Amino acid sequence: MERIPILKLGDFLLVTIQVDMHDQLAITLQDDLTTQIAKHASRGVLIDISSLEIVDSFIGRMLANIAAMSKVLDAQTVLTGMQPAVAITLVELGMSLSGIKTALNVERGMEILSQFTDPGYEPQDADGSQE
Amino acid sequence: MAPRSEVHPIAGANDVVKVRQVARSWALDLKLSLVDQTKLVTAASELARNTLDHGHGGTMRVEQVENGLRKGIKLTFEDKGPGIPDIAMALRDGYTTGGGLGLGLSGSKRLVNEFDIKSEVGRGTTIAITRWK
Amino acid sequence: MISFYEVVKKNEGAILSGWIEEMVRGVRRADLMTDTELKQQAKELLGLFAKAAESSSDAESEAFLQTREFLRDIAKSRMDQGFTPSETALFVLSLKQPIFNALRDALKGNPSDLLNEVWASGNLLDRLALFTVDSAVEFRDQVIGRQQEEMLELSTPVVKLWDGVLALPLIGTLDSARTQVVMESLLSAIVETNSQIAIIDITGVPTVDTLVAQHLIKTITAARLMGADCFLSGIRPAIAQTIVHLGIDLVDVQTKAKLSDAFAMALNRMGKRVVALKPAGAGMVLGSKAKDN
Numbered sequence: 372m373e374r375i376p377i378l379k380l381g382d383f384l385l386v387t388i389q390v391d392m393h394d395q396l397a398i399t400l401q402d403d404l405t406t407q408i409a410k411h412a413s414r415g416v417l418i419d420i421s422s423l424e425i426v427d428s429f430i431g432r433m434l435a436n437i438a439a440m441s442k443v444l445d446a447q448t449v450l451t452g453m454q455p456a457v458a459i460t461l462v463e464l465g466m467s468l469s470g471i472k473t474a475l476n477v478e479r480g481m482e483i484l485s486q487f488t489d490p491g492y493e494p495q496d497a498d499g500s501q502e
Numbered sequence: 503m504a505p506r507s508e509v510h511p512i513a514g515a516n517d518v519v520k521v522r523q524v525a526r527s528w529a530l531d532l533k534l535s536l537v538d539q540t541k542l543v544t545a546a547s548e549l550a551r552n553t554l555d556h557g558h559g560g561t562m563r564v565e566q567v568e569n570g571l572r573k574g575i576k577l578t579f580e581d582k583g584p585g586i587p588d589i590a591m592a593l594r595d596g597y598t599t600g601g602g603l604g605l606g607l608s609g610s611k612r613l614v615n616e617f618d619i620k621s622e623v624g625r626g627t628t629i630a631i632t633r634w635k
Numbered sequence: 636m637i638s639f640y641e642v643v644k645k646n647e648g649a650i651l652s653g654w655i656e657e658m659v660r661g662v663r664r665a666d667l668m669t670d671t672e673l674k675q676q677a678k679e680l681l682g683l684f685a686k687a688a689e690s691s692s693d694a695e696s697e698a699f700l701q702t703r704e705f706l707r708d709i710a711k712s713r714m715d716q717g718f719t720p721s722e723t724a725l726f727v728l729s730l731k732q733p734i735f736n737a738l739r740d741a742l743k744g745n746p747s748d749l750l751n752e753v754w755a756s757g758n759l760l761d762r763l764a765l766f767t768v769d770s771a772v773e774f775r776d777q778v779i780g781r782q783q784e785e786m787l788e789l790s791t792p793v794v795k796l797w798d799g800v801l802a803l804p805l806i807g808t809l810d811s812a813r814t815q816v817v818m819e820s821l822l823s824a825i826v827e828t829n830s831q832i833a834i835i836d837i838t839g840v841p842t843v844d845t846l847v848a849q850h851l852i853k854t855i856t857a858a859r860l861m862g863a864d865c866f867l868s869g870i871r872p873a874i875a876q877t878i879v880h881l882g883i884d885l886v887d888v889q890t891k892a893k894l895s896d897a898f899a900m901a902l903n904r905m906g907k908r909v910v911a912l913k914p915a916g917a918g919m920v921l922g923s924k925a926k927d928n
Contacts, residue, residue, distance in 0.1 A: 391522060393515045394551070425522055425540065427547040428606060451862065455822035456540040458857035463541065464548075464609035467856050474862040475829060537819060571776075 375400045377407050383415040383484055384408065384446075385477075389422040397433045404437055408444045415484035416441050419477050421452025431466040438471045447487045448472065451480035507565030512553045512579075521550040521562050528564050528575050532635055542575060542633040545610040549579045549629055552606050557581025557627055567632060574615070574634035582626035589621055637741055639734065639752040640688035643681070646737045651681055653733030658726065667716045676709055681730070684763075692755055694762035703766060710770035714778070720771035727764040731757055784816075793824040800901045801830045802894065804869075806839035814850040821854060825863045832901040833858055836894045838869030848883045855888055864904075866890065868897035 373396065378385040384407055386400070404416060418434065420426065426434075438448040451474045453461075461468070474480035510524055511517060525546040529539040546562070553560040560581030567576045586592050593608050607629075611617040616632035643650060654677055683702040691698035706727070713723045734756050742749040794802045803821050821833055835851065837843065843851075855865040866889045870878075878885065891897040902909065 391519050393519045395515055424526075425543050425547060427544050427551070428609060429547075429551060453861045455819065455826060455857070455861065456537045458822060458860040459537055459818060459853075460540045460544050460613065461860060462853045462857045463612050464544065465612070466609075468860060473860055475826070475831065476862075479831075479862060537815075 374403060377403060379407070379411060379413075380481075382413060382488055383417060383481070384411070384413045385417045385419070387419045387422070391425065392430065394429060397430060401433055401437055401440070405440050405444065408441055408446050413446050414488040416446055416448045417451060417477065417480045417484060418448065419451045419480070420457075421454065421476070423457065424454065426453075426457050426461055428464060428466060431461060431464070431468060435468055435470060447484060449474055449480040449483050451475065451477050507563055509561050509563045511559075511561055512550050512581075513559045515554070518547060518550045518554060522547050524562075524564055525575070525577060528566065529633070532566060532573060532575055534575070534633065534635055538633060538635075541613040542577075542631075545613040545631055545633075546577055548606040548610045549577070549631065552629075553579045553581045553583075553627075556586075557583035559583075560626075569634070572634050574632050576616075576630060576632045578628065578630040580626065580628045585623040585625055585627055586619075586621040587623050589619060593619075637748070637752075638688075639738055639756040640685055642737050642741045642752070643685045643688070643734060643756075645741075647681060647685065650730075650733045650737055651678060653736060654681070654730050657729040657732050664718060664722060667713075667718060676726070677730075680705060680709075680727070684730075684759075688756075688759065692759060694759055694766065699763075702763065706763060706767045707770045710767050711774045714771050714774045718771075720768045720775065723771045724764045724768045727760060727767050731760050734760075793820055795828055795830070796834070796898055797902065797907075799829065799831045799905055800898065801825065801828060801833040802836060802898070803833060804836045804839060804894075808842070809840060809847045809850065811846070811850075814847070814854075818850070818854045818857065822857060822861065825858060825861060830863060832864050832866065832904060834866045834868055834894060834897045834901060836869040836897070837867065837874070838871070838894070840869075840874075843874050843877055845881050845883065848878065848881070848885075852885070852888070864889075866897045866901065868892070868894045 375386060375388060375390070375392075375396065384404065386404065388400075390396070392400075407413065408416065416437065418437065423430075434450060438450075441448045449472045450468070453473065472483060474483055508524070510521060512521065522543050525543045526539060529542050534542065550562060553562070557579075558581065560579060560583070563576075563578040563580070565576050565578075567574050593611065607619070610631065614631040615634045616630075618630045619627070620629075621627040651674075655674060658673065658677075680702070683705055687699045687702050689698075693699070694703075709726070710720075710723055713726075714720075735753055738749060738752050738756070742752060792804070794804065796802045801821070801824055803817070805817065809817070821835075824830070825833060835854070837851075840847070851867070855867075858865045867885070868891045870890055870892055889897075889900065891900060899909070
């Protein structure tokens with residue numbers, strides 16, 4: 372069965388979604404990620420979607436699920452690299468994915484995750500308010 | 503000249519991916535802007551999934567349409583499934599039968615220029631969407 | 636019976652010079668095209684036309700494909716050169732007279748054949764002329780479309796205020812089409828400049844109604860999804876009132892009355908601070924940091 376590879380980078384897990392996913396692949400990714408987070412006690416998950424040209428409500432829900440499940444396992448999720456056309460379409464669809472942290476690219480995403488896991492750091496939401 | 507049209511089956515999960523590719527290809531041919539392409543393909547993905555999950559499978563017809571000088575792409579999703587009892591309710595944002603009809607219909611409607619839905623309980627559902635250039 | 640294309644083939648030279656003469660008499664536009672170029676185009680079209688007419692009398696058939704492609708090309712180049720669509724069509728139509736002349740000579744003993752061939756060739760040329768007009772108009776529409784896009788882009792400039800901070804000063808009314816363009820320019824600018832913060836300044840926007848507000852909120856939400864944040868600045872008191880009256884909820888969007896304040900807040904958010912340089916003495920150097928107002 373094909374799966375999307377999950378890379379371990381220290382305390383974090385990195386996933387790059389490059390293919391046009393069919394539903395089963397998305398569900399498998401969800402399962403794999405939760406398994407890996409638990410297995411490695413990961414503190415953060417970075418999902419890079421800079422190659423994804425289509426994000427529909429199913430994929431959107433999957434991403435939201437991953438973020439929620441990770442949180443339960445005490446890991447922060449960051450979504451990076453959403454393309455402008457995808458962002459515009461998602462907003463029009465009515466999905467704002469408000470619970471998920473986002474970043475422009477993997478580099479920024481890693482910064483956010485590092486800050487999150489730094490014991491002395493107080494996390495800030497994107498709009499500036501303290502969590 | 504008669505407008506070309508193609509019919510694609512929606513029988514399995516891979517067909518949803520195929521539908522996206524077909525929609526993208528036709529949108530590219532018509533030279534829709536990137537944002538318009540994305541909106542059309544996303545709407546196609548939503549409706550194809552509905553056809554599969556709720557309609558128990560069906561077909562998508564894709565065709566180029568014309569209205570005077572305007573050109574566009576029309577996608578028609580048809581299934582012979584259980585049908586939708588209350589269309590108005592299904593089109594309301596956030597409505598879900600628990601199977602996720604939720605954003606699919608109302609969201610798709612916002613992504614396209616024309617949205618036409620016909621459904622009969624026990625007979626099936628037909629949804630036609632059009633994106634003009 | 637002699638068909639018109641046989642007559643054309645036989646008298647190609649005479650018809651060509653007759654045609655050029657005809658055009659010189661009519662709408663020549665020597666200011667837009669040289670004699671050489673005109674002769675070249677006429678010769679090529681005549682050749683293609685005669686060849687195609689051999690196998691078909693239908694202007695839309697496969698036989699006339701090359702002719703149509705040629706006509707499309709010259710329609711485009713003529714539009715670029717500044718001809719009007721009808722001037723371009725006249726190029727094709729003025730071929731009728733010399734062909735009629737040649738037919739009259741070849742079929743003078745046979746009035747009914749003459750009539751048929753005149754009709755057949757005339758009809759064909761009419762259709763080709765119409766096709767040429769359509770092509771010319773299509774190209775002109777494309778040019779207009781491009782110009783409109785450029786105008787829209789010019790009116791929505793995105794400015795880089797600092798590394799990672801963009802400003803989008805909106806001026807004038809925001810209609811649906813414009814807002815789409817604005818949204819897209821801002822979002823691509825965010826990606827291109829790798830900016831984390833975008834300040835949308837609406838000082839120059841006279842009214843904000845529900846639709847405009849919705850568009851702004853959508854833009855801000857889309858930017859957030861991409862990982863950038865947006866502030867709104869330049870909100871005049873009148874607009875603030877309208878927003879409240881309309882019940883618009885600027886869902887936790889940071890707002891500031893002045894662009895400068897929004898900029899300061901953006902710098903702060905990025906962990907940057909503005910400091911004063913030591914007071915200027917002899918040999919003053921223009922500092923690279925902005926001075927506090």
